Amino acid sequence: MTSVQQPSTSTKDDILMYLLRQGEATAHDLAEHFEVSAQAIRRHLKDLEAEALIEHRTVQEGMGRPNHLYQISAKGRDRYPAKYDEFALSLLDTMAATMGQDQVGTMLRKQWERKALEYRDRIGTGSLGERVARLVQIRQAEGYMSEWHEVSDGDVRQTGPGYIITEYNCAISHIAESFPSVCGHELEMFQVALTDCTVQRTHWLVRGEHRCGYLVQGLD
Incomplete structure (x- = not known):
């Protein structure tokens, strides 16, 4: 049997x-x-x-x-992102009520600029592939289900070495729902953190897709 x-x-x-x-x-x-x-x-x-x-x-x-x-x-x-964003969301809501939405938006931009420089320092030097790998490791430690792979020939029109960063969850999803500008800042943050490359968004959880994706390409 x-x-x-x-x-x-x-x-x-x-x-x-x-x-x-x-x-x-x-x-x-x-x-x-x-x-x-x-x-x-x-x-x-x-x-x-x-x-x-x-x-x-x-x-x-x-x-x-x-x-x-x-x-x-x-x-x-919600089982996957860290829950530390709940206090941050409550704090941002209070600040928006007292300071105004525009000032909170300015504050969030400054926070992401600071985060980008922190990432750049922690990533250090090396090839673009090595820096992408280190960025993904940092994001994983922050609660993102993040991974990366090298772009195969023919996948995209390449101007230099290419890599895809994929994130299947959002560790700040509750904040992004109320303050969607933080998602736009992420793209700028990756650009500043990696340098000497272009970063394009390929997929976006906010638009109903099941992951966020970024194409990172080296310059000629």
Whole structure:
């Protein structure tokens, strides 16, 4: 008698991590990826959906049965960012009420300029690839699920060495919801921190995408 492989106790967390990285997946995709039975995966999906950590949309492909595409919910994303931003958000709200929104915006810009210079000092010198790797390590330590990879030939029109920085969560998501300008400052911050390169935004959580992405390219 063939036994059915049982999922590990961490499978739910693994599913959330997979959906955080991939955006969407079917139960079949997940079963294949984790090499467990579809029945076991569906039990976990049912539990995760009951906890409001994931949600699904139904798509019809051809004449067969509709398919469920699962994605992580806002509540599920909140499991990953650090919670230290809650006090900061309360403080910013108080400052906006007393000082005015414009002055708070100016203060946030100055904060990001200061952060950019701090990053640049901590990153130090070296090739662009080495500096990108060190920046990602710093971001990971700050609570971002951040990673990087080198751009392959043909992926983009390259003027020099190219790298993609991807962040699957936002450690200051609650602040960004109330003060969206902080997201715009992040792009400027990376540009100042890395120097001698261009930085372009490729994906943005604020626009409903499942990750933030930045293309970093060296200059000729």
